[in-house]
Amino acid sequence: MRKITLIVFLAALAAPLHAQRLNLDFPALAERASESTDVTLDGPMLRLAAKFLNEHDSDERQARDLIKSLTGIYVHSYEFEREGEYDRSVVEKVRAQLGTNWQPMVTVRSKIKENVDIYVDMRGDNVAGLLIIDAEPRELTLVNLVGNIDLDKLASLQGEFGIPHISKSKEKERERGSHE
């Protein structure tokens, strides 16, 4: 009995050291999708990618900073021809994998647009993982980043999409409001 207790105790201590990679691979979804994007990058591939990210490009430099502390990036995005074509229970199957260390950070619910859930894997004060579930009527995107993530840096990654930074657009809205 004492031996079993010791093993359980040691296992409990060890658990927080291993950040969790989630299973986001649902072959049935990919078969039904009209288009799918799959990215699976573990430690060695991330280190290889870092060598090829251009330090003279601000976007790629930011990306390189972000992936320094990651051990895995897993993205699966599926697009469908029609609404309701994918089984929403997949979302529950993903959530069912989340242990007590996973905490919901943001939950967005919309009847007509997308439902977005963001969870973080907290180990003490450190973020050890990120899960994003974005369920739209015709698109499902699952993102799992494993490792220490700076969410503000992630959100500020502009890329070639030119999406204005949120705080700037909020400032513009305030300015418009004050002139009315």
Add this chain to the structure above:
Amino acid sequence: MSALSLAAAETPLERARSGDHDAFAELIGRHEGMVFSIALHFFDDRTRAEEIAQDVFLQLYRSLGEIESDAHLLFWLRQVTSRRCIDGMRRARMRLVSFDDIGEVAAKTHAPDPLLDRKLRKLIAGLPEHQRIIVALRYQEDLDPSEICRIVGMPVNTVKSHLHRALAALRKKLGDH
């Protein structure tokens, strides 16, 4: 004018023509993005784009004596890159993704989709070769048909026709109304 001030007045192009390797490296630095991007947008393949871009600059190194001015250099680079892209595609043995193989893509009318640019580039890389290079020169380099026709060596109406057909094909695939 003193020898020192004369040397200072020389442009990187002039110095490169005199055999100055640092000046040639500076020319590469100035134009590598443009050359690489034309090839990248043609092939949608970074490795191939770099091969083409390296060959273009090697050819430039051998042809420096023919380049008369900075404006001529820009024209020359666009023209040689375009030709090498089209020749490279013709020589390639691998099967290219045909335009018809790329499935219908749903249009998004709200905020830009992170995957839309990638889809667009794939669709462009599936266009017939002349349409592809003309779209790249039009939208990457912001050239109008009268400038593009000199680069690709076609009548301006042919360029306009290729552009029109390319846009129509892209719109059809993207489902715009």
Add this chain to the structure above:
Amino acid sequence: MHTLEDDLKRALATQSAPDGFAERVMQRIDDAGRIAGATQKRRNPWRAIAAGLLLTAIAGGWGAQKAIERRDGERAREEVLIALHIASSKVRTAQQHVYEIGSH
């Protein structure tokens, strides 16, 4: 109004050449110069040819290895950027909703 032309300009924006591009071009120029110089010195042509073939085989093998690494690295780079951009846009969407709720 958002048009296809706007999407094309954005999708086809000029990108930076890969890191070290200029150095690789200059290296090829230097190599071409060395090979051109070396071919002028020829005492024993057969020895030179054998040495040249051996060097080409070694360089070819090394070059092929480098080309594979480059291809894999470029692919990994592209996948990292796609993945991070997708994640970033979703986080921003969620942040936007939080700000909108906060401003009511």
